[in-house]
Amino acid sequence: MSGYPISIQESIKKLEQTRSFRLTQEIPRLSFSEREQLLKECHPDYRPDSIKEVRVGPNKGERLTNKLADLLEAKSSLKPDKIDLQFIDHEVDILVIGGGGAGVSAALIAQERGASVLLATKLRIGDSNTIMAEGGIAAATQCNDTPERHFLDTIGGGRFKNKKDLVSALVHDAPLMVEWLKDLGCMFDTHDNGDFVVSFAGGQQRRRVHSCKDTSGLEFMRVIRDELYNRKIPVLEYCPAIELLLDEEGKSAGAILKNIETGEHLIVKAKAVILATGGIGRLHPCDFPTTNHYGATADGLVIAYRAGANLLHMDHIQFHPTGAMWPEQMLGQLITEACRGNGSHLVNINGDRFINELETRDTVSSAILREVKDRGNGIPTPTGKEGIWLDTPLINIRGDAGKLDRMFAGIVHRFNEYGIDVRKEPIMIFPTQHYQNGGVEIDSDARTSVAGIYAAGECSGGVQGINRLGGNSLLDIFVFGHRSANNACEYVKKVKVGKLSLRHITEYNRQLDEVGINNGLTSPILLPDYTREAVKIKSYN
Amino acid sequence: MEEKLVDINVMGKLYQVPEGLTIMTAMEWIGYKFTRGCGCRGGFCGACGTFYRLPGNYKLQVGLACSTKIIPSMYLTQIPYFPSQKALYDLDEIENPVKALLELYPEIKKCVGCGACVKACPQNLRPIDYIAAALRGDWKEAAELSFDCIMCGLCASRCTGELVPYNIALFVRRYFSKSVRPKPKHIIDRNKEIREGMFDEAVKALASLSEEELKKKYDLREFEKL
Ligand SMILES: Cc1cc2nc3c(=O)[nH]c(=O)nc-3n(C[C@H](O)[C@H](O)[C@H](O)COP(=O)(O)OP(=O)(O)OC[C@H]3O[C@@H](n4cnc5c(N)ncnc54)[C@H](O)[C@@H]3O)c2cc1C
Ligand code: SF4
Ligand code: SF4
Ligand code: FES
Numbered sequence: 001m002s003g004y005p006i007s008i009q010e011s012i013k014k015l016e017q018t019r020s021f022r023l024t025q026e027i028p029r030l031s032f033s034e035r036e037q038l039l040k041e042c043h044p045d046y047r048p049d050s051i052k053e054v055r056v057g058p059n060k061g062e063r064l065t066n067k068l069a070d071l072l073e074a075k076s077s078l079k080p081d082k083i084d085l086q087f088i089d090h091e092v093d094i095l096v097i098g099g100g101g102a103g104v105s106a107a108l109i110a111q112e113r114g115a116s117v118l119l120a121t122k123l124r125i126g127d128s129n130t131i132m133a134e135g136g137i138a139a140a141t142q143c144n145d146t147p148e149r150h151f152l153d154t155i156g157g158g159r160f161k162n163k164k165d166l167v168s169a170l171v172h173d174a175p176l177m178v179e180w181l182k183d184l185g186c187m188f189d190t191h192d193n194g195d196f197v198v199s200f201a202g203g204q205q206r207r208r209v210h211s212c213k214d215t216s217g218l219e220f221m222r223v224i225r226d227e228l229y230n231r232k233i234p235v236l237e238y239c240p241a242i243e244l245l246l247d248e249e250g251k252s253a254g255a256i257l258k259n260i261e262t263g264e265h266l267i268v269k270a271k272a273v274i275l276a277t278g279g280i281g282r283l284h285p286c287d288f289p290t291t292n293h294y295g296a297t298a299d300g301l302v303i304a305y306r307a308g309a310n311l312l313h314m315d316h317i318q319f320h321p322t323g324a325m326w327p328e329q330m331l332g333q334l335i336t337e338a339c340r341g342n343g344s345h346l347v348n349i350n351g352d353r354f355i356n357e358l359e360t361r362d363t364v365s366s367a368i369l370r371e372v373k374d375r376g377n378g379i380p381t382p383t384g385k386e387g388i389w390l391d392t393p394l395i396n397i398r399g400d401a402g403k404l405d406r407m408f409a410g411i412v413h414r415f416n417e418y419g420i421d422v423r424k425e426p427i428m429i430f431p432t433q434h435y436q437n438g439g440v441e442i443d444s445d446a447r448t449s450v451a452g453i454y455a456a457g458e459c460s461g462g463v464q465g466i467n468r469l470g471g472n473s474l475l476d477i478f479v480f481g482h483r484s485a486n487n488a489c490e491y492v493k494k495v496k497v498g499k500l501s502l503r504h505i506t507e508y509n510r511q512l513d514e515v516g517i518n519n520g521l522t523s524p525i526l527l528p529d530y531t532r533e534a535v536k537i538k539s540y541n
Numbered sequence: 542m543e544e545k546l547v548d549i550n551v552m553g554k555l556y557q558v559p560e561g562l563t564i565m566t567a568m569e570w571i572g573y574k575f576t577r578g579c580g581c582r583g584g585f586c587g588a589c590g591t592f593y594r595l596p597g598n599y600k601l602q603v604g605l606a607c608s609t610k611i612i613p614s615m616y617l618t619q620i621p622y623f624p625s626q627k628a629l630y631d632l633d634e635i636e637n638p639v640k641a642l643l644e645l646y647p648e649i650k651k652c653v654g655c656g657a658c659v660k661a662c663p664q665n666l667r668p669i670d671y672i673a674a675a676l677r678g679d680w681k682e683a684a685e686l687s688f689d690c691i692m693c694g695l696c697a698s699r700c701t702g703e704l705v706p707y708n709i710a711l712f713v714r715r716y717f718s719k720s721v722r723p724k725p726k727h728i729i730d731r732n733k734e735i736r737e738g739m740f741d742e743a744v745k746a747l748a749s750l751s752e753e754e755l756k757k758k759y760d761l762r763e764f765e766k767l
Binding site: 124148196215223379414 | 582586691714725727733740
């Protein structure tokens with residue numbers, strides 16, 4: 001029995017009929033210039049209403065993704081004159097903000113190196129994009145692979161906009177990070193002889209993604225979180241940072257946290273701050289659904305920006321080609337690239353392929369949008385949307401009958417809940433917002449442009465250029481988690497923090513007034529608001 | 542199109558919501574704004590474990606609020622947190638893992654084999670089996686049987702022996718992955734090369750190329766075959 005509505009089943013038959021032909025079909029890769037052409041025609045970044053100018057702050061005059069620009073032009077949610085900075089609740093060397101992979105790895109390393117550390121996070125520790133990562137971590141660990149190859153793939157994937165020193169750091173540290181995770185007890189997929197299993201990701205010329213089934217991020221996150229507990233590193237959950245603190249010289253001095261369960265504010269004095277607040281998905285850039293966790297609201301960008309740190313590449317958002325389109329309950333949820341990496345095809349309503357599935361994400365997403373919107377080759381759903389097939393049964397056909405169960409247990413399980421057997425039937429997909437690409441600009445020591453403020457992971461910018469390759473983010477968070485901690489530890493040995501100040505907030509608000517901006521918003525928003533209009537109206541707020 | 546509304550009962554209060562939503566989106570439709578009980582929204586983080594019953598059926602059912610479709614007339618409560626204990630340990634210091642397991646989690650011997658944990662697991666795991674495997678010292682089996690655990694805590698909330706199965710499993714998996722499984726030679730060799738700086742020159746040379754030269758190299762890459 002099919003888990004799909006009858007109206008869709010016809011096109012599944014077509015897909016089955018073309019399977020044997022498709023298995024022999026080679027679709028050549030696009031050249032770099034063909035790719036640029038396709039992106040400019042079809043990628044959501046190039047829609048005229050996707051970006052907008054920000055009129056204050058370090059990136060003044062630049063055009064950024066519009067939902068972020070709005071939050072940068074919003075007033076601080078804090079009333080600076082109401083806060084008494086005399087009452088310090090916590091005083092530490094290093095405050096880590098964000099409890100995903102970047103934050104937790106930074107906290108582990110900083111404590112190992114002797115710093116006093118406090119980790120503050122918005123929800124529970126681990127409620128993050130990291131825990132959702134499926135495919136795995138990229139590293140050139142195989143004998144047919146090298147860091148140079150990884151460098152070239154990453155920088156071309158990023159459309160040559162990446163900061164080269166950051167990419168050099170990334171590919172250099174990659175195999176070290178895989179070993180670090182293995183030593184902590186992460187359960188990587190292995191061959192019978194113990195060697196790591198590696199898979200393809202789009203745009204990577206070698207198999208180099210190391211996985212833990214299709215829940216790699218869950219495995220990494222639960223292991224490093226366990227280690228954080230073992231080392232008794234202090235953690236404040238449900239306490240997001242709502243502004244950073246500077247001293248009179250404009251150096252980092254800590255942050256103000258807000259307990260979102262009680263409303264109480266906490267003042268943390270710290271010599272250095274490591275920002276690791278993750279991504280932007282819950283702002284729904286370009287109004288797409290998202291794969292991101294509930295707390296991905298770009299808070300780190302907003303507070304760092306007010307403190308004077310500049311952003312990089314925030315005009316380019318990553319849309320992942322394969323977000324779930326059916327069942328509706330799963331709309332926008334990620335179907336890992338490893339499905340394509342292990343041989344699934346993308347197929348239109350006529351049963352045809354239309355792009356080499358292992359092109360970079362920006363390319364594949366654009367090709368899907370072209371196929372559906374421009375060429376009318378999408379498969380209509382009963383609720384009036386359109387999608388494309390991801391031919392998952394091919395994974396078992398090309399591999400062996402148990403491969404989906406072995407490597408993609410999570411997907412098999414999640415679709416099974418809705419009566420869809422992905423071993424026998426394809427998955428309907430459509431692009432979904434996935435990754436932030438840019439962020440707070442860092443250098444290869446993870447320093448931002450503000451002394452004492454470091455950034456690591458998805459909230460940072462420069463590593464991935466304007467399009468990230470699969471597997472490179474789980475890598476990024478550990479590489480720069482480590483680097484930020486190492487460098488912050490050196491920094492705190494030397495620095496003296498002066499008197500705490502929120503003058504930058506007052507000043508920022510003043511600049512907004514000066515330009516005459518009053519968009520009625522306050523930021524950071526901390527959590528998205530999914531309340532229905534009908535309910536909102538009746539709450540008379 | 543008129544949405545068809547169905548009854549659901551959230552923590553004792555009756556509401557009408559459109560059919561087809563998940564428990565989480567139904568609660569948001571009602572007007573709940575989550576701080577607890579919602580994390581990834583995709584079935585990975587274990588923040589949203591939910592118990593429910595259906596009228597006329599004594600059976601206690603479980604699901605993840607973010608990925609379970611509502612059933613008309615269901616009455617539910619979320620368990621966003623359940624008190625648990627976690628043993629502290631240093632993996633590097635563990636010499637005799639069986640002894641360590643019994644010392645860290647002595648309550649493991651109190652497992653009575655009742656199977657309540659199996660009924661409580663939204664991931665369809667069988668804690669009873671992975672606990673038994675751990676007790677036998679079968680690390681591989683225990684690690685593999687527990688791998689899909691999202692640490693939601695529901696099994697611990699039902700456990701007759703007052704175990705916290707998921708924390709026991711995490712210790713077992715970490716020990717197994719670190720110490721039972723060998724470290725692949727290819728990673729040891731590669732990291733020796735990395736530490737010796739074997740690739741530094743080549744990467745530096747690439748990084749010094751102009752964008753035009755890099756683009757040329759990029760288009761000429763040869764891909765490993767799928
Ligand atoms: C579904 C999915 C699948 C993915 N799969 C892969 C993959 O296979 N391979 C890969 O390389 N990459 C993958 N990625 C990308 C990768 O997982 C993320 O980019 C990466 O894990 C981000 O890590 P992070 O630590 O920077 O941020 P996160 O893991 O998102 O952590 C940020 C943390 O900061 C907290 N926070 C936010 N704001 C505040 C605040 N104001 N104060 C305090 N705390 C705050 C958040 O609650 C969260 O805990 C995937 C992403 C998603 C969403
Ligand atoms: S084993 Fe326990 S903690 Fe893990 S998913 Fe199942 S019920 Fe949740
Ligand atoms: S509920 Fe507890 S006592 Fe019962 S089988 Fe499971 S682990 Fe054992
Ligand atoms: S919200 Fe993470 S599992 Fe449901």
